[in-house]
Amino acid sequence: MDLRSVIALFALITAQCARASPPNFVLLFADDLGYGDLGCFGHPSSLTPNLDRLAARGLRFTDFYVTSSVCSPSRAALLTGRYQTRSGIYPGVLYPGSKGGLPLNETTVAEVLKSKGYATAIMGKWHLGVGLNGTYLPTRQGFDSYLGIPYSHDQGPCQNLTCFPPDVKCYGFCDQGVVTVPLMFNENIKQQPADFLQLEKAYSEFASQFISVAVQNKHPFFLYYPSHHTHYPQYAGADYAGKSPRGPFGDSLMEFDGTVGKILQTLEETGVINNTLIFFTGDNGPELMRKSRGGNAGLMKCGKGTTYEGGMREPAIAYWPGSIQPGVTRALASSLDILPTFAKLAGAALPDVQLDGVDMTNILLNHGPSERQAIFYYPTNPSEKYSVFAVRWTNFKAHYYTQGAIHSQSTPDSNCSSLPLLHHDPPLLYNLEADPSEYYNLNSAEWDSVLKQIQAVKEHFEASMVFGESEIAKGRDSALEPCCIPNCTPKPECCHCTSAL
Template identity: 90%
Template sequence: MDLMRVIVLFALIAARCARASLPNFVLLFADDLGYGDLGCFGHPSSLTPNLDRLAAGGLRFTDFYVTSPVCSPSRAALLTGRYQTRSGIYPGVFYPGSNGGLPLNETTVAEVLKSRGYATAIVGKWHLGVGPNGIYLPTRQGFDRYLGIPYSHDQGPCQNLVCFPPDVKCYGFCDQGVVTVPLLSNENIKRQPADFLQLEKEYSEFASKFINDAVQNNQPFFLYYPSHHTHYPQYAGADYAGKSPRGPFGDALMEFDGTVGKILQTLKERGVINNTLIFFTGDNGPELMRKSHGGNAGLLKCGKGTTYEGGMREPAIAYWPGSIQPGVTRALASSLDILPTFARLAGAALPDVQLDGFDMTNILLYHRPSERQTIFYYPTSPSQEHGVFAVRWKNFKAHYYTQGANHSRGTSDSNCSSLPLLNHDPPLLYNLEADPSEYYNLNSSEWDSVLQQIQAIKEHFEASMVFGESEIAKGIDSALAPCCVPNCTPKPECCHCTPAL
């Protein structure tokens, strides 16, 4: 009997030690942020000291991509490690009353990590569906806790809302004829409309409490922070309003950076900073139509809504003191690679489905070349008829189709806003190593072998792509839009909100 007790005691100790040694993960996801928007990526007037500090002490990616130039599909791919076409998150994005959402049979990175005993939380923008009775909310997709707006904060009338103190109304009108944006706590509405001036304060307090609770419980944790900054309309509280030389966009970016700083401070205070991998990137390129109220793609072509580089190449930073050595990598990488990388580091099993991501461990820990040699560019509205619009192979990118977008109108480059779909045969070909702005088409016969190689890669990939049923095509039922008051109008009085759990 004594021997059995000793065995059980050792087993408990071993399990506790194994649990304590697992790395924590913090995934930071900006909204509509351009490649050239951060100070550490070259912007002269953005004040992002905390993200710059992560870049200086971590690994900065020059060639990191997302899978879509708009929000919902990009977020689906990030969380599942699969192209959005497989899960049916196309065409476009979800709205407050959308019938569909991220299918529950898709496995998110939160569900992968929960299998290893992780505490999981999301704070911020979900945008992967609400659905009947909240069936598609994060708490049904592997997250223990949620605080946030379940879709874009412009998907509701905002002209009467305050975006900057003391009483500066939001710039623009946002979507009309739908409910004002709610702030959800798990699956209950905490406030409607959300208070933009206090939003980041609530988010940082939620994130700190989640980290504190996990550490106190000796539990590894995964915190996903998909910020609303710097999506239109910009907003910022009293601590950041008017503090950036870049105007409202700069203030919003600075406030996001401030929340990152508070998360870092909590990790340091709880003594887990050296056991936490922090990964930062964004969901798609900047909304150039907003001009100074939108982002900046730097030297890249076009922005949000397009399959040019400015629409889908994002700033990215990996930070893990003592494990990731500071530097810059030109390794090709994608948001698809986050799930397999986190799974590998946590010792978790991968989902038994077709994954499109690669494990980035060798890039992060050893600065080795990437296993990934290709990036496939899907448009906002992909179809089996057209397939991928462009393919990057090593340093070369071939455009089979190009199309501008309203999101990217307002620049002097007509390619960014020209809406007709253009078919290119032979494809446009660019060397992104020498020409990241996609200025100079390599249209001579000497590049035929490169185009043949890319064509073979494209055909092989498309033969393996099975399009899932479109969740967004399931339509909209306005009765599904979250609202505090039954039978509410587009401007609900939120007097019967359920208290936060």
């Protein structure tokens, strides 16, 4: 046996020993982050050294997708491994006073891992419902502890709040006529409105304590960090404000990256970095209507709110020292695949429901091909009448319907902001390997066989889809908006409590 073979065998044995105990999982989920926003994905002025480090030493995905181009449905699919149409998280997103939320009969990845003795925690943006008496909060969905804002931080008046030190007010007005955004610990409001300047410090301390206690108690752990960054309005504390050449968006992104760095530091200090899989991606594409404050989709067409690539194709990185070898994969993968992958690695049983995700371990551990052949693109307001708007099969993408979105206005491409729904027969067809920007429609007869194959894949998938009752259609009740002083008047103005983080 030559020296190279000995080294390879030693590396294999080391990796297998590292996996002898259940791995820990850290799931990082950025908000409204475009495919082209990170330094490691090509942005010239974003400062993301910690994410760049993960990309350089881990596996970077070029073809990773989420299931929706807006927040709530994308998060539902990530946590359940099922399209949002099955769980009822459509159309659009949940609001502070929404009556519905992620149904409790859905099984989250946290619940899957808890069945194997994992400690579970979430910090950041939940956005899958609050409900009456906290019915839908993370602590009811498999998480042992929670620190965060339960929905988007623009879903409350923000014009008088401070987003940058010393007292730079948040840019824009956000939602009006509702309570200011609360910071919750488990099911109790700790602060209302949340102090944006101290928020990431609180998250870093929460993560460090959670990891340290889990390691001390010899529990495998799952930490889910769905960040508020880089969603509008951007904010950053004193350590990051004014530090990025990219302006407020860059400062916000840099602060997110800083929290990632502190999580990495804790994993290293507690000695579990080599037994922890860190997976990073984002919930949907950039909100281009915000211009320089709204992110960048890079080569991808359009952004948030659309079924073009810029709306649903996201940067993604997997990092696990000694188990995942550095590199780049063009394997087709989705946020739906997180649950079955974590379950496989933890030795946990899958939920007894129709899953849309597939196991990614062959991609992660062997740089092998994907079990996934197709991606189905639902609009923000899916319906059984129109079903999927587009299908990606291998390298090809067919658009059956296209529609722009207000979220993607302000670009020179009129397709991004054109609101009329357009039906395409025959479908628009693009080769995403040769044309990731969806510029050149393959409209000649030579591509008919590809369209027939995509149509067969589409019909097979649609036959399996059962739309769940819409949770968002259940409506809203202002009495359900979280308030730190129950039953106070006049609401929402009276919901105001300050405490140190």
